[in-house]
Amino acid sequence: MLGVINKAFPVRVWKAGGAFETLVQTILSQNTNDRNSEAAMRKLRKHYKITPRTLAKTRASRLIPYIRQAGLYRSKAPRIIETSRIIDERYGGSLTKVLDQPYKQAKEELMTLPGVGPKTADILLAFVAKNPVIPIDTHIARVTKRLGIARSKANYEEIRTSLEALIPPRDRVRDHLSIIAFGRAICKAPRPRCSICPVNKSCPSSIVRHEINRIPRQQLFLVNGHSHGDGSLLADRSNKRRHTLLCRSYSGRKDNYTRRDS
Numbered sequence: 001m002l003g004v005i006n007k008a009f010p011v012r013v014w015k016a017g018g019a020f021e022t023l024v025q026t027i028l029s030q031n032t033n034d035r036n037s038e039a040a041m042r043k044l045r046k047h048y049k050i051t052p053r054t055l056a057k058t059r060a061s062r063l064i065p066y067i068r069q070a071g072l073y074r075s076k077a078p079r080i081i082e083t084s085r086i087i088d089e090r091y092g093g094s095l096t097k098v099l100d101q102p103y104k105q106a107k108e109e110l111m112t113l114p115g116v117g118p119k120t121a122d123i124l125l126a127f128v129a130k131n132p133v134i135p136i137d138t139h140i141a142r143v144t145k146r147l148g149i150a151r152s153k154a155n156y157e158e159i160r161t162s163l164e165a166l167i168p169p170r171d172r173v174r175d176h177l178s179i180i181a182f183g184r185a186i187c188k189a190p191r192p193r194c195s196i197c198p199v200n201k202s203c204p205s206s207i208v209r210h211e212i213n214r215i216p217r218q219q220l221f222l223v224n225g226h227s228h229g230d231g232s233l234l235a236d237r238s239n240k241r242r243h244t245l246l247c248r249s250y251s252g253r254k255d256n257y258t259r260r261d262s
């Protein structure tokens with residue numbers, strides 16, 4: 001499925017700027033879209049030199065007018081300032097030594113900075129330090145769960161490791177971008193566009209209805225351990241192939257199942 005998504009949504013991997021600039025950009029991008037965070041970053045660049053020392057010296061009230069468009073500016077401004085101060089004082093203004101550490105160590109250290117959670121740390125580690133890691137954003141989390149790659153209640157690290165287990169290290173950053181593009185355009189949050197989705201035949205959460213009613217109800221049974229927010233996965237007893245799965249449609253009607261054959 002991931003190969004199909006990648007072919008349908010080819011992406012060019014963007015080149016990250018410096019570590020600190022990428023960090024500020026990523027903090028600004030939290031809980032908003034690219035358009036707003038990029039606009040805020042442009043304004044910030046016009047008025048400030050993006051270095052830890054410069055931003056550490058400013059005040060939140062001065063920063064806010066430039067980053068307002070990124071939303072949550074009352075919390076983002078002090079976080080950027082405090083993170084800048086720590087990077088300046090603790091690391092002499094450079095994150096190079098932190099990013100050069102092994103992945104786990106570097107991530108733990110980055111996450112001690114205000115405003116840096118697992119996703120922000122992974123973005124730096126993937127795009128700046130070139131670690132073969134997949135940062136998990138809201139689109140990737142949703143798509144991965146709907147595709148049945150991760151449990152519906154999986155946390156950040158579970159989603160990341162489930163996905164990474166399926167993608168060779170060299171393709172991970174590319175696939176990160178490709179799944180985001182797919183999630184934005186097709187597997188949207190409120191209304192997934194299953195009817196035009198290139199993987200609707202193999203997606204256990206697809207709402208495209210197939211001829212499930214042709215299978216007698218007695219032949220349907222729950223597959224142990226597989227459960228999705230959208231409905232339980234079922235398998236056809238008559239078909240020995242484990243990957244022939246059926247699931248309830250979003251409508252929740254018991255007589256309305258979706259079949260997938262892969």
Ligand code: SF4
Pocket residue numbers: 143146147186187188192193194195197198199200201203204205206207
């Ligand atoms: S079939 Fe629907 S739920 Fe499944 S990946 Fe495609 S759009 Fe998302």
